[in-house]
Amino acid sequence: MAAKDTLKINMERLKAAFDVSSNIGATEKNGLTRLTLTAEDKKMRDIFVNWLKEEGLSVRIDDVGNIYGKREGRNKDAKSIMIGSHLDTQPRGGRFDGVLGVLSALEVIRTLNENHIETERPIEIVNFTNEEGERFTPPMIGSGVATGNYTKEFAYGLRDRDGIFFEEALNETGYKGQEENRRLNVEYFIELHIEQGPLLEKNKKEIGIVKGVKGMTRFEVTVTGHASHGAHPAYGRKDALVAASKMVLAIDEATQKYEDLSTTVGVFEVFPSIVNIFAGEVRFTFDVRHLDDDIRNTVIRTIQESLEQISEESGVDCSVKQTWNIDGTHFSAELIDVIQEESNKLNYTHQYMVSGAGHDAKFMNDICKTAMIFTPSANGFSHCEEEFTSYEDIQKATTLLLNVVLELADKV
Amino acid sequence: MAAKDTLKINMERLKAAFDVSSNIGATEKNGLTRLTLTAEDKKMRDIFVNWLKEEGLSVRIDDVGNIYGKREGRNKDAKSIMIGSHLDTQPRGGRFDGVLGVLSALEVIRTLNENHIETERPIEIVNFTNEEGERFTPPMIGSGVATGNYTKEFAYGLRDRDGIFFEEALNETGYKGQEENRRLNVEYFIELHIEQGPLLEKNKKEIGIVKGVKGMTRFEVTVTGHASHGAHPAYGRKDALVAASKMVLAIDEATQKYEDLSTTVGVFEVFPSIVNIFAGEVRFTFDVRHLDDDIRNTVIRTIQESLEQISEESGVDCSVKQTWNIDGTHFSAELIDVIQEESNKLNYTHQYMVSGAGHDAKFMNDICKTAMIFTPSANGFSHCEEEFTSYEDIQKATTLLLNVVLELADKV
Known part of the structure; x- marks a missing residue:
């Protein structure tokens, strides 16, 4: 095997690939739809498949449109190393989310090819279908079906807002392949992704090593007071908005107690929301996210107690209903160690972190050793046109991905 | 003049009048639309006019549908004492708001008549049109035109939600009378009304003596943060809802500093209000109400400073725009004293208070000596079907109104 030190990714080539991607579905403000x-x-898939073929990979499409490109290894029995992510975006999303993981994987393959590097293990690149879940909800359908978390029938039965079935959309684009193509034989999955948060930028770190994906528990809350005219004195009001505002702050302040804990109040609706009437009812949702299920459950109990106390003190009623729970995902310790060692060798500054969002890696973790590498996101923005990661950071992260792949490629 | 002590209102007769009113527009839950x-x-007006005629009053209708019934005094040159309120309600409003003021005035007239009491001054009863302002906005149109605060043309040009002009509605009901009928010659106006708040009940007082109507200043606020995915760590968020919640509490807590100060956040809209996105923008309105304009302006400055500080600390932008201001209304000190003296003579427990809402009395205060008497409202509810004032309290307040009228009726 060639010494890793002598291998260099070709940043101009990677930039050129980004230029192609950034023009397919481009928005006016440098985003992507x-x-x-x-x-x-x-259009993006067709180009991507061509790129894979140009690299001599054997391309296959599975029955939910996932695209795989396989670079054979010396050892025909060895399970592969899979790298990649997704090429779809949100409406007016960014140019990097998902795309970075696929294009950096392509650059790794290209670098191996131009340097005629052979590996023991096969290396596979993947583009998963419908990671975003915006057109067809829920997200991560491609990796979900490939890992057995969703059935094909479930995926096919999803409809977009225009009533078009997922299966119709697969047929229309010509990306409905064969079921056998998703029988994966993978040892490691590594997904390079933008951070979607401000911590690397804040801490001036070049690389995030992701220990896992936060579990999430989601709730619906209804606060019922009694609406009345603004002529009502301050005394004796049962103002649902004042009570709900205290709850929002209690939910927000709960994040102070533990590292890597986040909470989000999302939906927030006030009734009647009329200029001279104070609120009789507020309905809102909140979620609590943490990698560690015990910590998450402790925080949830604290928040629930706070909400009860606030509603009692405010003289309002409050109902709290859990609507969703998914436990934390712990990535492969072996893989995390390899990433850290390679990052050290490259003298990249790095930190451990956890992902607040689901990723294809979350599902892949069910069937193989999985980890993620994060790059800094300017201002922490993501899922928006302002999403930005510098080519300097992309170069480092892609080099790290290459070196991790090389480190694993002969470990059979 | 007959000794006040010997005069008694007829509570059964007053209840019977309420029974009639409570069945015209009755809702399923004991309210009125x-x-x-x-x-x-x-229908209510027609019955009311008949009642006035039965009492031998000279009835006149003005060009905005206000109904006046005049009981002549001995002194033809003397200005009248006017008593009354309004018979219209909110949708699914209560049986007492406005109605009490009109029916108690009718009971005063009936008591004077059955006891053959002559007075120096004429006594007029009034039912003002569109006090509520729900069908035609703004409220208090009848008293507004009668006192020169609005022009007839302004009133006629108002439309309801179905596009029907105020003038058409007047014609349709047959209540468009003559302009000269609203040339008022009034010395005193007294409006008996439910409190629309919980203070009398809380303080166990039978009578509220209203010193005036709070001035009100209203604002529109836009809080602009940056929406992002709930995957974003807690650190570095610019969550517009968390900031706006702090503002709601600051606006609410401002009421602690002064007696009879109230604030109301009415409209409150969160964007995008999606389950997995924290808020990028919140738009809300708030008002500040106090009788004393200096106090109100001081509180407004304090709130504005709080909002600025909160937005700075939260890293969000905040724009605050004043959209409405009306100064406080101070009722007649002479009339307030008379009410208090008569209440003392009757051994009624009472307290001074200020009204948080506009009333016809607010406009009448511009053209004559004006005051209001409040009765307790159960739980402070008003403008809703649960609105309730006991007949015990109504009996006391109507007796007080009678005695105040008698006290003033010969003061020429």
């Missing part, structure tokens, strides 16, 4: 299985997504 | 100049309002 490339929803899954639309004309834009098909 | 009797919007101004609708079929229900016309």
